[in-house]
Amino acid sequence: MNYYAYRMLRKCQESDIEAIYEIYFHPEVNPFMNMKKMSLSDFQDYWAKRMLNEQIYVQVDGNNVVGMICTKREENRCAGTATISSFAIHPDYQGQHLGAQALAEAVSILQNQGVTRVQLIVEEDNSNARAFYKHQCFEEEGVLRNYFNREGQIVNEIIMAKLLN
Numbered sequence: 001m002n003y004y005a006y007r008m009l010r011k012c013q014e015s016d017i018e019a020i021y022e023i024y025f026h027p028e029v030n031p032f033m034n035m036k037k038m039s040l041s042d043f044q045d046y047w048a049k050r051m052l053n054e055q056i057y058v059q060v061d062g063n064n065v066v067g068m069i070c071t072k073r074e075e076n077r078c079a080g081t082a083t084i085s086s087f088a089i090h091p092d093y094q095g096q097h098l099g100a101q102a103l104a105e106a107v108s109i110l111q112n113q114g115v116t117r118v119q120l121i122v123e124e125d126n127s128n129a130r131a132f133y134k135h136q137c138f139e140e141e142g143v144l145r146n147y148f149n150r151e152g153q154i155v156n157e158i159i160m161a162k163l164l165n
């Protein structure tokens, strides 16, 4: 059996939330997530609400949840646009093409739903993610100044997008 057959994106289930919590609050990941440290039980409530309103997938490696990607369709006249609202791969699994695989599959699902623009914001000082997204053909469109407050450190956000045609 091909080892890589065990690496796939699937829909998030409530039983995945603890593993997502571990990724979200990993010290190398959390500076780039829009969420201060909270208890697991508060996070479970928060994530369960997000699961109602967003399309959330987990990247698995065998039985391990090693990443998550969340997308949200915009509404009405902006319905052709979807936003990637959270995305991370556990640091132990980064650099193994799992992020590229997860992003490509999530974008493909959106494209099949009629989405023609996928956008996201990324902190200006997140040079790894900015390079990664450029590699995946996302383009930087502008700067949202002073958008993000990392415990007192004010950071610009870069808006990036990929058009699907």
Ligand SMILES: CC(C)(COP(=O)(O)OP(=O)(O)OC[C@H]1O[C@@H](n2cnc3c(N)ncnc32)[C@H](O)[C@@H]1OP(=O)(O)O)[C@@H](O)C(=O)NCCC(=O)NCCS
Residues within 6 Å of the ligand: 028, 029, 032, 087, 088, 089, 090, 093, 094, 095, 096, 097, 098, 099, 100, 101, 120, 121, 122, 123, 126, 127, 128, 129, 131, 132, 135
């Ligand atoms: C950004 C992130 C999701 C990338 O996931 P990953 O699994 O490490 O990336 P991959 O291994 O799939 O990389 C795919 C390609 O992007 C390239 N890439 C990744 N990081 C890069 C970097 N820092 N500089 C240049 N290229 C990079 C890889 O070289 C690879 O290229 P190749 O296909 O030519 O070999 C991951 O680093 C992460 O979770 N970071 C912390 C959380 C975060 O910043 N999330 C984004 C919030 S907006």
